[in-house]
Amino acid sequence: MKKNTRNYKVGQTRLENQKKILEAAEVEFANHGFKGASMSNIADMAELPRANVHYYFKNKQELYLTVLMDIVTLWNDAFNQIKPEDDPKDAIQAYIRAKVMYSKKNPLASKIFANEIIHGAVHFRQYLGTEYREWIRGKHDVIQSWVDQGKMDSIDPFHLIFLIWSSTQYYAEHAIEVSTTLGKKNLTAKDFEAVVDSLSHIIIKGCGIK
Amino acid sequence: MKKNTRNYKVGQTRLENQKKILEAAEVEFANHGFKGASMSNIADMAELPRANVHYYFKNKQELYLTVLMDIVTLWNDAFNQIKPEDDPKDAIQAYIRAKVMYSKKNPLASKIFANEIIHGAVHFRQYLGTEYREWIRGKHDVIQSWVDQGKMDSIDPFHLIFLIWSSTQYYAEHAIEVSTTLGKKNLTAKDFEAVVDSLSHIIIKGCGIK
DNA sequence: GTCTATAGTTAGATAGAC
DNA sequence: GTCTATCTAACTATAGAC
Numbered sequence A, B: 001m002k003k004n005t006r007n008y009k010v011g012q013t014r015l016e017n018q019k020k021i022l023e024a025a026e027v028e029f030a031n032h033g034f035k036g037a038s039m040s041n042i043a044d045m046a047e048l049p050r051a052n053v054h055y056y057f058k059n060k061q062e063l064y065l066t067v068l069m070d071i072v073t074l075w076n077d078a079f080n081q082i083k084p085e086d087d088p089k090d091a092i093q094a095y096i097r098a099k100v101m102y103s104k105k106n107p108l109a110s111k112i113f114a115n116e117i118i119h120g121a122v123h124f125r126q127y128l129g130t131e132y133r134e135w136i137r138g139k140h141d142v143i144q145s146w147v148d149q150g151k152m153d154s155i156d157p158f159h160l161i162f163l164i165w166s167s168t169q170y171y172a173e174h175a176i177e178v179s180t181t182l183g184k185k186n187l188t189a190k191d192f193e194a195v196v197d198s199l200s201h202i203i204i205k206g207c208g209i210k
Numbered sequence C: 001g002t003c004t005a006t007a008g009t010t011a012g013a014t015a016g017a018c
Numbered sequence D: 001g002t003c004t005a006t007c008t009a010a011c012t013a014t015a016g017a018c
Helices: A002-036 A039-046 A050-056 A060-078 A088-105 A107-118 A125-148 A157-173 A175-182 A189-206 B002-036 B039-046 B050-056 B060-078 B088-105 B107-118 B125-148 B157-173 B175-182 B189-206
Strands: none
Touching: A002 A039, A002 A050, A002 A060, A002 A107, A002 B002, A039 A050, A039 A060, A060 A088, A060 A107, A060 A125, A088 A107, A088 A157, A088 A189, A107 A157, A107 B107, A107 B157, A125 A157, A125 B175, A157 A175, A157 A189, A157 B107, A157 B157, A157 B175, A157 B189, A175 B125, A175 B157, A189 B157, A189 B189, B002 B039, B002 B050, B002 B060, B002 B107, B039 B050, B039 B060, B060 B088, B060 B107, B060 B125, B088 B107, B088 B157, B088 B189, B107 B157, B125 B157, B157 B175, B157 B189
16 A cells, blocks of 8 residues: 555656646747757756756657647647538638637647748658648548539649648747737737638638638 | 959958858758757858858857848848739739749748747847838738728738738748648649649638729 | 867766765 | 766857967
8 A cells, every 4th residue: 555655646746747847848849949949948947957857758859759749639639620511611610710729729839830840840750741641631632522512612622721721820820920010919819809700701702612 | 452452352252251151051040940050050061160150250149130131131122012002913913922932932031030930039029020010011001901992801901911921931931741741842833833823812802802 | 361279158968876 | 756966069159370
């Protein structure tokens, strides 16, 4: 019994420390990229000695990959509900909304992902060639089926997906530019609703969806 | 005369070396961001001793700011020709084309800019608050005048600008994702034409522009 | 104007005491 | 399982010979 109690406690500490480290790492990697991030800064933010970070994560790359994979998991959970039998208008509007709200809620994740892609996806090539490829092909086929059914204009589904992705993503990555432009310190929930409305209007009408 | 000749030669070397350093710096900063970039790597790529880089540019930050400012100058030259009396359809189509072709031609500049914004624009705050603010307000007013003249749907000009900017920019920043998805090593001129066509179709029709 | 040599700092990682 | 102390390597930057 003594042993069990001890193991439980130890497991708890491990989970808590790992969580603290991962949260700190998310901030540091979002702010400085992989190469620019410092394990010292991460340890300081997590309020742990440097050596402990290396105890839980073998090295910088392993920590970074863990952060990246957590983001992908979150992503897969959030954006996997578009089917051919859906009404295009509702489906695209729902998708735009989900994506904008994700940008609002998880700006750090969006930034880390963008950073990884901009810098050539060196730690992420495998994902791009497998999971991501499958994901985007699935979406492509759904949109193509809508085109074939005459439910929308004949538009290359890939470019439509890129358009939705980039325009929604923008409000996470370029938050600073957007808020400076709109003359605000931070965007409000109302601002994000306006984003959803503008984007939905242009994209749905622009694709000839009734 | 001897002195003149010497000064000329000296000035030439300076210009040539600065150019080599700036080109190398563009690659390094695009690939690793400000913090991740290494002055050693830049010197190696420029085929100059490390100390020479420090001779021409006081420190890393000054070199980075020079690269950034060159990009902004190029930008201002390329995208400043939209006027209220223009036909919205032609103007927007021309702008989308110019922006996509800029992404094709200057992917490094696009990446460095995006990287700077993602990481909070710490070296770039001043530009965002002044030049950029003026630039985007000018564009805002032109688009608003089109709305007021009934030439297009009532859409918040800022969100339209962000949409055009993000969707065109995407093909520079996410080149790796795009080419992986389309199953190509590099995008061809034809691919970029298809991008212009898809984006123009959706955005112009989506804004209710005839 | 150029470049070698090196100072001075900070990074990632680990050994070993507790 | 934790953390101090320390190692090695890489970095930015500069002094000083040429």
